[in-house]
Amino acid sequence: MKLLTVSGISKQAGNEVVLKEVSFSQQQFQKIAIAGETGSGKSTLLKIIAGFVQPESGTVWFKNERVLGPDEKLIPGHKGIAYLSQHFELRNNYRVEELLEMANKIPDEEAELIFEVCQIKHLLKRRTDQLSGGEKQRIATARLLITSPELLLLDEPFSNLDMVHKKVLKSVINDISEKLKITCIMISHDPLDTLPWADEIVVMKDGEIIQTGTPVQIYRQPVSEYVAGLFGSYNLLTQRTASSFSLTTNAAGDKKVFTRPEDFKIVPNEEKALIGEVTGINFFGSYYEIDVMVDEISITIKTEDSRLMKGDLVYVSLFLKEEWYL
Numbered sequence: 001m002k003l004l005t006v007s008g009i010s011k012q013a014g015n016e017v018v019l020k021e022v023s024f025s026q027q028q029f030q031k032i033a034i035a036g037e038t039g040s041g042k043s044t045l046l047k048i049i050a051g052f053v054q055p056e057s058g059t060v061w062f063k064n065e066r067v068l069g070p071d072e073k074l075i076p077g078h079k080g081i082a083y084l085s086q087h088f089e090l091r092n093n094y095r096v097e098e099l100l101e102m103a104n105k106i107p108d109e110e111a112e113l114i115f116e117v118c119q120i121k122h123l124l125k126r127r128t129d130q131l132s133g134g135e136k137q138r139i140a141t142a143r144l145l146i147t148s149p150e151l152l153l154l155d156e157p158f159s160n161l162d163m164v165h166k167k168v169l170k171s172v173i174n175d176i177s178e179k180l181k182i183t184c185i186m187i188s189h190d191p192l193d194t195l196p197w198a199d200e201i202v203v204m205k206d207g208e209i210i211q212t213g214t215p216v217q218i219y220r221q222p223v224s225e226y227v228a229g230l231f232g233s234y235n236l237l238t239q240r241t242a243s244s245f246s247l248t249t250n251a252a253g254d255k256k257v258f259t260r261p262e263d264f265k266i267v268p269n270e271e272k273a274l275i276g277e278v279t280g281i282n283f284f285g286s287y288y289e290i291d292v293m294v295d296e297i298s299i300t301i302k303t304e305d306s307r308l309m310k311g312d313l314v315y316v317s318l319f320l321k322e323e324w325y326l
Helices: 042-050 096-103 108-117 133-145 163-178 215-220 225-230 239-244
Strands: 002-013 016-027 032-036 057-062 081-084 151-155 183-187 200-205 208-213 235-237 257-259 264-267 274-283 288-294 297-303 313-318
Touching: 002 042, 016 042, 016 057, 016 208, 032 042, 042 057, 042 081, 042 151, 042 183, 081 133, 096 133, 108 133, 108 163, 133 163, 163 183, 200 215, 200 225, 208 215, 208 225, 235 239, 235 297, 264 297, 288 313
Parallel strands: 032 183, 032 200, 081 151, 151 183
Antiparallel strands: 002 016, 002 057, 200 208, 235 257, 264 313, 274 288, 274 313, 288 297
16 A cells, blocks of 8 residues: 655755655555765655655645645644654653653553563653663654654664664664554665665655665665765776676676675685785774775775785685676
């Protein structure tokens, strides 16, 4: 069932175009992530969907009902849609349970499930000024969920969280979709947040949608270097270098072969491999990304080999399952 339809949304701030003819739809229970650089219009789009910002043109339909903007409605917002801002606030001088009780619109047993999903049951007796940033984020989320939304809009929910609280909140957001059956749209700049979670990713640049697809499509088949760069390191090989790796290319003109660091392997011999010099090493915990100068170009390669050092000569082989060109 189509839950949300965004049709031709445009927005300006003075002479600046914030959004330009943005359109997409969302099925019930479909998880959509919106990605893009700062200033691409992501947050403004979410606020328009929530009914908090008035678009210049276009319409938002939620369950076949038009979402009205603040110029058309005395109290902004739309029933069934909840928006969690990255700049949320909790009232001071309240216990958590008091804050939640004021917002609660559901039976106690349903609220208990939400508190469990949000992992805040142990925090109910605390005052809001005794909470960490991650705990406040989960309580703010629970406060929205007990208003019974069918669509939850999450605007950079992991911003300013340390890794411990981020991991907890990721678990909470997964459970919101799986256990509470609430449809979500999430903005995040980190591909490690969006790629494992989303069913579909919408990529924005300068107020426009430039690509929509599954996480695999966005990661493996980006439409541009901009999209490629949003989701991690990449390499572009000339067709001459690609042929040196025994790859037969079918691209027209000067198109380059798109690869990710994991498409290359360090191999023990020169069969179907090129020799290169290690020029840089970056440690990421469970793996390394190394820069290797091969055939007069620098290639980034993902490896678990901890013995490599700058200046080492290595054999590099390309294992590309599917060709893509930029």
